[in-house]
Amino acid sequence: MTKQIDQKKLKDDLAFLYKNTKSQDQFRLAGAKSTALSQSKTEISFFWPVTTLSSLLLALLIAPPLLDKSNNQIVVSQVRQSSIDIINEEVDQPIFYYWLDVYDNELIAANEN
Amino acid sequence: MNSQESEIFQNEEISSGDLKGVVEKRLEYSSMPEFLNTIEKPAFHFARVSTSSIDDAHDLVQETMYKLVEKYTDKSPEDWKPLFYRILNHKIIDHYRRKTIRERIFRQTNFDNSATEDYWQSELYSGVADPNEGPSVLLERQERINCLTKSTAKLPIRQRQAFMLRCWEGLSTQETAHAMGCSQGSVKTHLSRAKTALEAMLGKYYD
Numbered sequence: 043m044t045k046q047i048d049q050k051k052l053k054d055d056l057a058f059l060y061k062n063t064k065s066q067d068q069f070r071l072a073g074a075k076s077t078a079l080s081q082s083k084t085e086i087s088f089f090w091p092v093t094t095l096s097s098l099l100l101a102l103l104i105a106p107p108l109l110d111k112s113n114n115q116i117v118v119s120q121v122r123q124s125s126i127d128i129i130n131e132e133v134d135q136p137i138f139y140y141w142l143d144v145y146d147n148e149l150i151a152a153n154e155n
Numbered sequence: 156m157n158s159q160e161s162e163i164f165q166n167e168e169i170s171s172g173d174l175k176g177v178v179e180k181r182l183e184y185s186s187m188p189e190f191l192n193t194i195e196k197p198a199f200h201f202a203r204v205s206t207s208s209i210d211d212a213h214d215l216v217q218e219t220m221y222k223l224v225e226k227y228t229d230k231s232p233e234d235w236k237p238l239f240y241r242i243l244n245h246k247i248i249d250h251y252r253r254k255t256i257r258e259r260i261f262r263q264t265n266f267d268n269s270a271t272e273d274y275w276q277s278e279l280y281s282g283v284a285d286p287n288e289g290p291s292v293l294l295e296r297q298e299r300i301n302c303l304t305k306s307t308a309k310l311p312i313r314q315r316q317a318f319m320l321r322c323w324e325g326l327s328t329q330e331t332a333h334a335m336g337c338s339q340g341s342v343k344t345h346l347s348r349a350k351t352a353l354e355a356m357l358g359k360y361y362d
Contacts, residue, residue: 047354047361049322055300056323060196067209071195074217078224079188 187228190235191220198243201319204308205247215250219243237326240334244316251312299360306356310349313337317345318353 063071132138184190198219202212219242227238307315313335320331321342332339354361 047322047350047357051299051361052303052322055296055303056197056200058296059200059300059304063196063199067199067213068196070213071199071216074213074220075188075191075195077217078191078220081221081225 184235185232187224187235190232190239191224194236194239195220197324198239200304201240201323202243202247204304204319205312205315206250207308211250215243215246218246236324237330237333240320240324240326241336244334244336248312302360303357306353309356310352313341314345314349314352317342318349321346 184193195216198216199212202215203209206212206215219239222242223235223239227235230238307318310318316335317331320326320334321328326334328339328342331342335342
């Protein structure tokens with residue numbers, strides 16, 4: 043069976059070890075400590091504000107041409123619809139058929155000659 | 156559970172106690188410079204034993220100090236110690252990962268394992284512990300400490316963390332669990348296994 047570790051002896055030895063840390067190690071630790079303590083206070087991160095602003099600007103730059111494109115599509119569809127309406131109106135008028143007859147007669151006469 | 160394990164767990168119960176009470180009793184610092192003064196040497200030896208390299212230990216301790224001051228100065232002083240060791244543990248694990256990758260790439264490279272050697276090997280001892288201690292007592296103590304650090308370095312990483320945080324640094328089970336990022340039950344298991352392994356290796360020194 044294994045024996046129990048003597049905690050008091052262990053703590054004494056650790057205190058001894060810490061107390062007798064080599065001088066060059068103490069020097070390096072002091073340097074590390076002063077470097078850590080002398081760092082400037084946590085700087086405010088500008089990452090997210092800058093990213094958000096640049097995204098918005100990019101969106102503003104890209105959006106107008108896209109909006110214009112959609113407006114153009116609306117205008118084209120409106121023109122198409124209006125021309126169809128005009129044709130429908132013309133077809134409904136009797137004069138339209140009159141002129142069709144005239145054209146037909148002229149075509150027949152031309153073929154006979 | 157045998158008598159030895161039950162004794163270990165009994166000690167756990169006594170020392171874990173109420174976290175606030177424990178912390179209030181032993182808090183020796185109220186500002187960040189004071190805290191770094193108290194933690195620097197234990198942290199260095201903790202990292203030295205964990206990494207088996209004095210230079211790596213210095214780097215890890217410096218990075219940990221820097222991060223603690225940068226991110227957690229505003230936290231309450233009783234949180235600093237567990238947070239410090241939590242950061243240090245993460246950095247040690249990262250160090251192992253990097254080392255494993257380096258070893259895979261450069262198989263023939265020899266890494267510095269000087270920390271596993273005697274810490275006082277190249278330096279004349281200038282003891283300050285007890286003027287009544289004779290040379291033979293000091294020599295015996297050095298031998299014992301070297302054996303302790305070497306044996307601790309041989310433990311698996313989680314067992315070593317649990318043992319060093321609980322027995323070297325005196326953190327409570329709750330604080331150790333926070334520092335290791337695991338449950339208190341896991342801490343107890345790792346500690347029990349570590350103690351069993353160390354008792355077998357260090358029996359003649361710490362009986």
